[in-house]
Amino acid sequence: MSDGEDVDEIVSELFAVIESRKAELPEDSYTASLFTHEKGENAVLEKLGEETTELVLAAKDDDDDELTHEAADIVYHLLVLLSMKDLDLADLRAELRERR
Numbered sequence: 001m002s003d004g005e006d007v008d009e010i011v012s013e014l015f016a017v018i019e020s021r022k023a024e025l026p027e028d029s030y031t032a033s034l035f036t037h038e039k040g041e042n043a044v045l046e047k048l049g050e051e052t053t054e055l056v057l058a059a060k061d062d063d064d065d066e067l068t069h070e071a072a073d074i075v076y077h078l079l080v081l082l083s084m085k086d087l088d089l090a091d092l093r094a095e096l097r098e099r100r
Helices: 006-024 032-035 041-062 065-082 089-098
Strands: none
Touching: 006 032, 006 089, 032 041, 032 065, 032 089, 041 065, 065 089
């Protein structure tokens, strides 16, 4: 990230957008649709499973561009799931900090 942004900044900004979409539920937002989908949490869990499979296949095929793309999809859907469960980045950071 040559422009000076670090991963934490980007993830924090993305999580803030997710939280905003959750609160405001704009009709034209994919993120908001995940919070209002009739399957609710199951829809996000299905997306995480799908994206994880795609990540594994990209890794197996040594496709770095696709691997990066799928990793970003997983991070995004994971953040949506955390928000659905009323968890936040502080919870995730605390767990990761304990593991290091």
